[in-house]
Each structure stands twice: as structure tokens, then as C-alpha cells.
Amino acid sequence: MAYSDKVIDHYNNPRNVGTLDKSKANVGTGLVGAPECGDVMRLQIEVDENQVITDAKFKTFGCGSAIASSSLATEWLKGKTVDEALSIDNMEIVEELALPPVKIHCSVLAEDAIKSAINDYRVKNGLPALELNNSHH
């Protein structure tokens, strides 16, 4: 399979690989996917008092496209407010990384990971969990 240069760049130089302290109230953690499906993404955000995402980290078990999708997601998350982050759409990831159709599920998983991390943060801070929209492209 031919990967785009951007996927290869994220694979070779993944941004923001790592772990945030999930016990902290201002850290949201999303863990999505399943080992037997061949993709598991863990995405974490750290949020300041102004609802701005100051840090984002990921770890991904998966193919190059899954790694690149989550790496890109952490880049995009930093500096955004939580509300802005909710608007990240998987098709933006598909376009940015030029993912082929068989790899669209990697972008969907990254979007799920973002929303799941945000929900974890919301619940920790006494906010209701958002209904996750599963009508993906």
C-alpha cells in the first residue's frame, strides 16, 4: 500500500506521543478501538481554566494511517478550546493525510478518540456527557 508523504512523516516522527496523568481532574482520556480489530487509540487532553486544551498526547496500536491520524489530532487539539475541538471532523483528517478509502476508519477512530477524551473531561468536571454522533462519513 502506498502511503502519502504526510502519513509517512507522522509515522516516522509522531507528534506528542506519551501519557498524561489521567488521575488529574483537568485531564480527559479517550480509549477507543479494540485489539482484535487491529486499532486501539488512546488520546489525552489537558485543559486549563479557560477551557483551552494546553496539551494533548496519544498512544496508538495500529497501522501507519491510524498512528498518523492520532498524531495529527493531537497537533490540531493543542490551543483549541474544548468546544472548538468538538467540531473536528474525521473528513478533515482524511483530506489532510490523503487517506485512501480503506483507511477512512482510522480517521473515524481519531474523531471518536477526541470526543471520548472530551467526554471524560466533562464528566470529571461535573458536566453531562455529550451524546456522541455516530453518523460518520
Next chain:
Amino acid sequence: MLTLPIYLDNNATTPLDPRVLDAMLPYMTTMFGNAASRNHAFGWQAEEAVDYAREQIASLINCSPKEIIFTSGATESDNLALKGVFEMYASKGNHIITATTEHKAVLDACKHIEKLGGKVTYLPVNAEGLIDLQELEAAITDKTILIAIMYANNEVGVIQPVREISKIAKKNGILFFTDATQAVGKIPVDVEADGIDLMAFSAHKMYGPKGVGALYVRRKNPRVKVTAQMDGGGHERGMRSGTLNVPGIVGLGKACELAKQEMEADTARISAMRDRLEKELLTLEESYVNGSREHRLPHVSNISFKYVEGEGLMMGVKDLAVSSGSACTSASLEPSYVLKALGLSDDLAHSSLRFGLSRFTTDEEIDFAINHVKEAVTKLREMSPLWEMFKEGIDLNSIEWAEH
């Protein structure tokens, strides 16, 4: 000097040995005759070359030159053996016994036979990849006409107990066919001592050209016949029509001659490299050799690296040409059916690599491969949430994974 990528996929195909090419070339240019042309020197030359190749092959596997039927390769030989026996021995029965880890050419030919009304038993294998001889005996019925068990497996290199299988076949008056594509030219194969009635093999797995193979068909004790699957001029004792691929056959013959001369030395050198590669890669935590290490081809190693995803791993070892246990080029991520038959979970099957060494593999290439794989696995594990959980002592089975 290393040339990248390094080829370690010699169970898929081997490079042509230059000595084989030299033997073949004249038969593509000046000596181009049709081996079936009886009326002129061009035909005689070609026929002589084919006869000589038959002797070279016969000498390697200890049979009579008359027992070699040339085909286009092992897939055709597998089809001819299975379908040919099924048709020829229809009056005796319709039951075939094979195993779940056979090559697709055997499994799909068996599926075809089932559609034609045949009955097929697919024997399971144990964690080592070996069939159970008692289960084999128990599967035999009065309708059983053929036992089809491969000599050595293409994915894990496991060698089946061929002599014990053939004894069971003989005792029960059943024919024994073996797909020996991965074995011939690599380990000693002797159709007499091994008690083989039919055997498929191919040139391009032993440094010969692609597009040519053979089916060994026993002529004595018992005399075996197969119904032709290709109708035409009645070549190859009526069992396989079609103008002989003279240069290819010459190449197969030469490849067999070289294999016979060099097998011992090749095996010693190649298995030492394979063992070193394996020993080094097993220093990585949570890495496992798939299949029996005792009953195994000398040039193959199939290793799973837990908590690393197969396709990501293939991308990480881009400077190596190896095979992975997952069919990741297709849209669906299907783990290898062979590894699954050995009892591997999907994730371990996905995270496997098959290394196949050759006569042309060098120590320098193995050194590079060791470092390259170690780096890739280590890097991917640092990126893997599953590895982190494993290190923290979290049981991954205790987590409710969101299916997607």
C-alpha cells in the same frame, strides 16, 4: 555494501541462481525447438534437454525420470494430483483427507472437489503446527482414496511426519500425495524412503525460474494414475498436455542438480544465520516463534511480536522484504489462517513476521535485519497503549473494548 531493501521472503519466491540462468539461455535462443518435434534436430535437441532435466530431478528426489510430469508450477501440480486422483479413482471412493494448514492451492482444489460430490476431511493441527496421526487414522473410511498432507508449511516452515503418514496410507491401501513445494531442494526428500505416491513441487522456490514445476507420479508399488486436467496432445504420458516449457524445465533440472550438490553446505550456513536472527529477535520481550522449532525447515522463522500491530510493523521494517501474518493489503484485515489454525489469537497472528532466508543471504544482511526489526518493534511499542497497559500489569482481557 548492503543494497536495500533486503530480501528475506524466500518462501514466496527465490532469486534465479545465475548458473540456472546460464543453463536455460541457449534454449530460449538457438535451441528453441519443440520437444515433441520428432522429425528434426531442433526437436531432438529440446527432447534431449528435457530428458536430461528429468534425470537431474529424479536424482534429487530418488525416483525414475519417467515418474516426473512437468507442469506450470506447484499450484497446477496440486490441482492435477487432487482432481486427477479424485476422477481416476472415483470407482474406489470419494473421500480425501487433508489438513487446515495446507496451501490455498490444495484447500481450494478440495473445495472444488466437494462441489463435485467429494467428501473432504480437514485435519486440525496442534500448537506446533503438526497433525495428529491418531486423528488421521481415525478419519480414514472405506471411501478414502487419498491423504493429502504437505511436506513443509509455507508460513511457519513446519515439517509434517511424512514417513509416518505414508505408512498409515500404505497400511490402509490409500494413496499419499504431498505438496513439497517448500521442501524439495531445501531438505532431503526421498520419495522411496518417504513412501510418497504423488508429490508437487516448483522451480522458483529453489532458485529456478517461475512458471515451471512438476508432479511426481509413482509408477510402481503401486502404479498411480491421474486423470488429465488439460486436454490436448497427450504430452507427459497423457497426464498433462501442452508444449513443454523447455527452458523452464532445463532450469528446474539445473536447480535440482545444484540443490543436490549444495544442500548440505547451504543448510549449515543458512540455518546458522536463521538461528542467530531468531535468537536475537527473541531477546525482545513478548516475542514468540510460531510453530515447531524442532520439526522445521532450516531457512524459515515466523515470529510474533505482541502488542505491535502487523501493518504498522510492516511499515516500520520497510527496508526488509518480509511477509506478515495479516493480509493487510486487502480492505479487511484478515489474520493468517495458518497461524489461526496453530491457535494464535487474532492480535498475535496480525503481529507476526515471516523471515525466509536463501543461499544468497549474507551475515551482513542478517545483522541489518536484526537491528531494523528491534528498532521498529521498540519504537512501535513505545507508541502502543497496549504495551503500556501490559507494562502496568493491566489484563487487556479485563477491558471492555468498544467495537468499531
